[in-house]
Amino acid sequence: MSSAKVFTVCNQKGGVGKTTTSLMLAFGLAKRGLKVLAIDVDAQASLTKALGCHDVDAADVYDWVIDGADARKDAGAFDLIPATKVGIEELVKEIAQDAVAPSSYFSSALSSLRQGYDAVVFDAPPSVGLPLTNALMASTSVIIPIYPEFLCADGFAEMQKTIERVQRVNKSLKVEGALLTRFDARANEHQLMTAIAEQVADAFDSKIFGTKIRTSSLIPKAQRLHCNPYSSEVRNNAAADYESFVDELLGSAN
Numbered sequence: 001m002s003s004a005k006v007f008t009v010c011n012q013k014g015g016v017g018k019t020t021t022s023l024m025l026a027f028g029l030a031k032r033g034l035k036v037l038a039i040d041v042d043a044q045a046s047l048t049k050a051l052g053c054h055d056v057d058a059a060d061v062y063d064w065v066i067d068g069a070d071a072r073k074d075a076g077a078f079d080l081i082p083a084t085k086v087g088i089e090e091l092v093k094e095i096a097q098d099a100v101a102p103s104s105y106f107s108s109a110l111s112s113l114r115q116g117y118d119a120v121v122f123d124a125p126p127s128v129g130l131p132l133t134n135a136l137m138a139s140t141s142v143i144i145p146i147y148p149e150f151l152c153a154d155g156f157a158e159m160q161k162t163i164e165r166v167q168r169v170n171k172s173l174k175v176e177g178a179l180l181t182r183f184d185a186r187a188n189e190h191q192l193m194t195a196i197a198e199q200v201a202d203a204f205d206s207k208i209f210g211t212k213i214r215t216s217s218l219i220p221k222a223q224r225l226h227c228n229p230y231s232s233e234v235r236n237n238a239a240a241d242y243e244s245f246v247d248e249l250l251g252s253a254n
Contacts (some may be wrong), residue, residue: 006122007141008139009122011155014126026038026075031077036118040082041061043085049223061087062094065105103166106138110138124136140173141176142174146178157200157204177201178207180194180209183213212241
C-alpha cells in the first residue's frame with residue numbers, strides 16, 4: 001500500500017464472523033510484510049481475548065482515547081490496542097457528553113499513531129453506537145462480513161445505510177465490499193442468499209468479494225489457543241480462503 005489504510009470490520013448483526021475476519025485480516029496483512037495495528041472497540045473484547053491479551057488492569061482503548069496513554073500491546077505479528085468491557089462502557093459515557101463532536105475521538109487519538117503503520121484494523125461492535133461511528137469516522141475502508149442466511153440482506157442494507165450517513169462527513173470512507181463467511185457452496189440457501197446480497201450491494205454501489213470463506217472448526221481452535229490462525233498447526237480451508245480474501249482486498253484497496 002502506498003499510504004496507510006484504516007479498515008473497520010463491522011456488521012450491525014452479530015454472529016457473522018466479524019472478529020474472526022478482523023483477526024485474519026490483521027494476521028494476513030502482517031504476513032505480507034505490512035506493519036499493522038489492530039484496535040478492539042467492542043465491549044465483548046473478543047479480539048483481545050483471542051490474542052491472549054485480555055487484562056482488566058492493563059491500559060486499554062479507554063486510556064488511549066481519553067488519557068492519551070500508549071495502550072499498545074505486542075500481539076506477536078502485529079500491535080493491538082485492547083478492549084475491556086468496563087473500558088468501553090466508560091469510554092462511551094465520556095464521549096457521549098460531548099455535544100459538539102462525539103464521533104471524532106478515534107480520529108484524533110489515531111492521528112499520532114497512524115504514520116507508524118501501514119494498516120490499521122478496527123474490530124467494531126455489532127450495533128450502531130459511538131464506538132462504531134467513531135471507528136467509521138477514523139477509517140478509509142469498510143469490510144462487512146455477512147453470513148448467507150435468511151435476513152442477511154436486511155442487515156447488510158442497514159449497515160450500508162449507516163455507512164452512507166457517515167460518508168456525508170467522512171468523504172474518504174469507502175466500502176471495500178461484503179465478505180461471505182461460513183459459506184457452503186452445496187447449500188442452495190447459501191447460493192440464493194448470495195444472489196440477494198449481490199442485488200443489495202449493487203443498489204448501494206458496492207460489491208460482494210469474489211472470495212467466500214468456508215466453515216472451519218480450526219480457526220476457533222486457534223483463537224482459543226491464542227496462536228496464529230495461518231500456522232501449519234491449524235492450516236485449513238477457511239485459512240486458505242482468508243489468504244485469498246486478503247490478496248483480493250489488497251488488489252482493490254490500492
